Ligand code: CTP
């Protein structure tokens with residue numbers, strides 16, 4: 023039994039995975055969020071443990087749960103919380119995979135009390151959140167850094183720009199265009215683009231199978 027476990031390709035590797043949406047508070051009862059289910063990140067975490075890795079799974083609000091002795095599940099709420107948790111662990115990991123759908127903006131002020139309605143129009147002033155993935159790229163030593171990209175136009179070009187801008191080794195481009203891919207669905211159509219700009223389109227498949235493909239890329243990196 024011990025022998026079999028020692029032969030797993032990611033034995034001894036530690037992988038940080040981000041998952042899910044983030045919630046940015048408006049007042050004590052309201053937030054700005056998105057439809058991310060967290061499933062892609064959870065599937066990546068589980069697949070990584072099947073290959074022997076230890077995983078730190080940092081997730082925004084989700085109904086998903088996982089009981090796995092190789093997964094340290096850390097639940098956070100906001101982009102700032104996720105940023106703090108990622109930087110707490112980044113130094114000790116070999117690989118980081120950013121599958122979270124982090125909010126790009128948050129309210130500048132959080133009201134202390136529930137905001138009451140009145141007859142006037144209402145606007146919320148927003149400021150940019152920190153780009154977690156880019157910040158990991160900035161302090162990268164030898165971590166293998168994987169990001170996602172969601173684009174609706176000039177997909178490949180925009181994804182290549184993200185590789186450069188965030189100092190990534192690999193990007194997983196998610197296509198929303200194709201039928202049957204995206205939020206709330208069990209399937210994804212992805213294209214891998216590496217830092218040398220090699221483009222590899224994959225078939226439409228289940229998120230579990232996309233997770234297998236992503237972890238295969240990590241294994242390939244260590245076997246190259
Ligand atoms: N990401 C992050 N922190 C943010 C925003 C994004 O870590 N504040 C990460 C996501 O987890 C993903 C990657 O950056 O791995 C790309 O996210 P995406 O929304 O496609 O790109 P952005 O850089 O936010 O640019 P835009 O939304 O304008 O396309």
Ligand code: CA
Nearest residue numbers: 123124125126
């Ligand atoms: Ca974004």
